[in-house]
Amino acid sequence: xxxxxVQKLCIDxxxxxxxxxxxxxxxxxxxxxxxxxxxxxxxxxxxTGTGSCLEEFQDLKCNREGIGTEKWDGLLSIKTTSISDNKxxxxxxxxxxxxxxxxxxxxxxxxxxxxxFSGTEVCLSISETIxxxxxxxxxxxxxxxxxxxxxVAAELVIERGDASGLRCQNVFLPNECSPLNFSxxxxxxxxxxxxxxxxxxxxxxxxKCDSCFCSREKLKISSGVARSMESHRSPGLIVEAVIAISExxxxxxxxxxxxxxxxxxxxxxxxxSVSIASLNALTSIDWRSYGLTLVSxxxxxxxxxxxxxxxxPYLHIDMVxxxxxxxxxxxxxxxxxxxxxxxxxxxxxxxxxxxxTGLLLSAHAVKLxxxxxxxxxxxxxxI
Numbered sequence: 001x002x003x004x005x006v007q008k009l010c011i012d013x014x015x016x017x018x019x020x021x022x023x024x025x026x027x028x029x030x031x032x033x034x035x036x037x038x039x040x041x042x043x044x045x046x047x048t049g050t051g052s053c054l055e056e057f058q059d060l061k062c063n064r065e066g067i068g069t070e071k072w073d074g075l076l077s078i079k080t081t082s083i084s085d086n087k088x089x090x091x092x093x094x095x096x097x098x099x100x101x102x103x104x105x106x107x108x109x110x111x112x113x114x115x116x117f118s119g120t121e122v123c124l125s126i127s128e129t130i131x132x133x134x135x136x137x138x139x140x141x142x143x144x145x146x147x148x149x150x151x152v153a154a155e156l157v158i159e160r161g162d163a164s165g166l167r168c169q170n171v172f173l174p175n176e177c178s179p180l181n182f183s184x185x186x187x188x189x190x191x192x193x194x195x196x197x198x199x200x201x202x203x204x205x206x207x208k209c210d211s212c213f214c215s216r217e218k219l220k221i222s223s224g225v226a227r228s229m230e231s232h233r234s235p236g237l238i239v240e241a242v243i244a245i246s247e248x249x250x251x252x253x254x255x256x257x258x259x260x261x262x263x264x265x266x267x268x269x270x271x272x273s274v275s276i277a278s279l280n281a282l283t284s285i286d287w288r289s290y291g292l293t294l295v296s297x298x299x300x301x302x303x304x305x306x307x308x309x310x311x312x313p314y315l316h317i318d319m320v321x322x323x324x325x326x327x328x329x330x331x332x333x334x335x336x337x338x339x340x341x342x343x344x345x346x347x348x349x350x351x352x353x354x355x356x357t358g359l360l361l362s363a364h365a366v367k368l369x370x371x372x373x374x375x376x377x378x379x380x381x382x383i
Contacts, residue, residue, distance in 0.1 A: 006072060006124075006126055006128070006133070007132070007133055007136045007137075009095075009124075010043060010045070010124075010133065010136075010137060011136065011137070011140050013045045013122050014030070014032060014045055014137070014140060015270040016052075016056055017030050017045055017046070017047040017049065017120065017122075018030065018047075018144070018149070018152065018269060018270055019049075019268070019269070019270075020047055020049030020050050020051075020052065020120060021047050021048070021049035021149075021151065021152045022049070022149065022151070022152070022269060023049055023050040024048070024049040024050050024118070024151070026048075026151070027151050027152075027153070028047060028048045028049045028151055028152050028153070029047070029048050029152075029153050029154075029155070030045075030046070030047045030048075030049075030152055030153070030154040030155070031044070031045075031046045031047070031154075031155050031157065032044070032045050032137060032154075032155070032156045032157070033046075033157045033158075033159065034130055034133065034134060034137075034156075034157070034158050034159070035159040036130045036158070036159065036160045039127045039128075040125055040126070040127055041125065041126050041127075041128055041129075041130055041133065042123065042124075042125045043123065043124050043125070043126070043133070044121060044122075044123045045121070045122045045123075046119065046120065046121035046122075047119055047120055048117070048118065048119040049118065049119065049120070050082060050083075050118055051080045051081050051082030051083075051085065051118050051119070051120060052078065052080040052120045054091070054104065057076065057078060057091075057093050057104075057122075070127065071126060071127050071128065072124070072125070072126045072127065073094075073096070073125075074094055074095045074096030075092055075093070075094055075095075075124065075125075076092070076093040076094075076095065076122055076123070076124050077090075077091075077092055077122070077123040077124070078090070078091045078092070078093060078120070078121070078122050079091075079110075079120065079121045080119070080120040080121075081112065081117070081118055081119065081120075082118050083116060083117065083118040085112070085118075086111065086112055086114070087109040087110060087111055087112060088109060088110040088111075088112060089106075089109050090106075090107040090108065090109060090110065091104055091105060091106055091107060092104070092105040092107060093105075130158065130160070134158065137156060138156065139302075140271060141154060141156055143264065143266075143271040143302075144270070144271065145193060145196075145197070146190065146193035146194055146196075146197050146264065146266075146320060147186075147189060147190065147193055147266060147269055147322070148189035148190070148192055148193045149189075149269060150181075150182050150184070150189070151182070186240060186322075186324075187223050187225055187240045187242070190223070190240055190242050190320060190322060191221055191223050191242050193320075194221065194242045194244050194318065194320050195216070195219060195221055195244060197318075198219060198244045198246055198318050199216065199219070218246060218247045219244060219245070219246050219247075220244070220245045220246075220247070220352060220355070220356055220359065221242065221243070221244045221245075222242070222243055222348050222349075222351035222352040222355060223240065223241065223242045223243075223347075223348050223351060224240070224241045224343070224344045224345060224346065224347025224348035224349070224350070224351060225238065225239070225240050225241075225344060225347065226238070226239045226241075226340045226341075226343035226344040226347060227239075227326065227340075228326075228337065228340055236325065236326030237323060237324070237325065237326060237336075237337060237340060238323070238324055238325075238326055239321065239322070239323050239336070239337070239340045239341050239343070239344035240321070240322045240344060241319065241320070241321050241322075241341070241344035241345045241347070241348040242319070242320050242348060243317065243318070243319050243345075243348045243349065243352060244317070244318045244319070245315060245316070245317050245318075245352065245359070246315070246316045246318070247314060247315055259307060259308045259309075259311045259313075260305055260306065260307050260308070261305070261306040261307075261308070261316075261317040261318060261319055262303050262304075262305060262318060262319070263278075263282065263297075263303055263304040263305070263306060263319040263320070263321060264303050264318075264319070264320040264321070265278060265302075265303060265304070265320075265321050265322075266320070266321070266322040266323070266324075267322070267323050267324065267336070268323075268324045268325065269322075269324060271302060273301055273302060274299045274300070274301070274302075274303065274304045275335065275336045277335060277336045277337060277338040277341060278304065278321060278336055278338075278341050279297055279299060279304060280338045281338045281339070281341035281342040281345065282294075282297045282304060282306065282341075282342075282345070283297050284338070284342055285342060285345060285346060285349075288362060289362045290349050290353070290360040290361075290362065291360050291361050291362055292308055292311070292360070293308060293309035293310060294306065294307075294308065294309075295307040295308060295309050306319075319345070319348075321341060321344065321345070323336045323337075323340075323341070
């Protein structure tokens with residue numbers, strides 16, 4: 001079987017667990033356990049959010065042509081309960097089944113004995129090495145930290161069944177050491193998450209160069225929020241865009257990559273692929289009015305990569321775009337709106353211009369600037 005299809009399935013199952021945690025009004029725990037007993041890996045994804053509805057699993061799709069029974073039998077084991085249930089329900093779902101009605105098997109339930117709790121556990125077993133699966137899941141969790149979802153504590157546990165019985169555990173806590181409180185808005189959390197991502201990521205790339213160290217004082221960050229009207233035909237969408245510009249005293253550190261911007265994408269509070277609407281929105285913006293010249297915007301599957309022309313080598317631009325339903329959970333599926341994404345990004349750019357004099361000025365605006373303004377704008381410093 002193409003292992004990438006299993007990796008995608010695991011990420012989809014983790015994303016569903018995140019949504020169930022968001023639906024809960026309590027603090028929730030999300031746990032992903034990879035237990036390796038060569039050649040088998042048992043994957044367990046559990047959460048203490050609201051119970052699952054069977055429809056979300058019935059809608060799961062898998063490339064049946066790529067499934068080999070020697071690698072995976074296509075079976076998911078599902079245990080779920082809601083706070084009002086008096087039982088834990090147990091099902092087997094065969095994703096290799098061709099008819100939806102025959103894919104689900106109901107197994108004996110477990111009595112809760114008047115205990116009040118909710119949660120879901122989904123398990124599957126595959127015959128594969130653990131490293132390929134581990135890398136994608138770790139990358140997913142690292143990106144999720146940018147959202148700073150306040151009510152979810154997530155952990156990734158790796159159990160290796162070797163002779164020593166060694167258990168390796170990695171813990172990710174989205175709200176760990178965060179100055180934000182539960183009342184902070186989603187866009188405030190996104191700004192804080194991108195700021196920490198940039199500081200950690202950039203400094204890890206330049207740990208051998210003290211002069212290239214990126215501090216909060218050298219980081220300029222802004223946001224824009226665009227909303228659509230809610231109606232019986234439209235779910236009411238929100239697009240949040242956050243842009244961070246980091247400045248460094250040495251240009252050598254960023255000469256090779258500083259002219260490129262990684263645009264991270266999220267949809268409904270989970271990392272997502274790059275939509276055509278997003279690429280169209282990015283390429284349709286009049287970047288020259290902000291002193292930038294766009295060379296290209298390319299889909300890199302889990303992010304878009306923008307290349308700039310003549311960007312000062314001591315500057316680096318990072319961007320994140322998040323699209324989600326105004327009402328949660330959304331009642332219908334939707335595609336991100338190009339005009340809404342464009343509006344959100346432009347609002348973030350305008351916010352940067354307003355907060356920082358001389359930043360993102362067009363070439364025409366630079367000519368009209370008085371000399372003190374020119375000394376602060378990047379066009380003048382490049383020349």
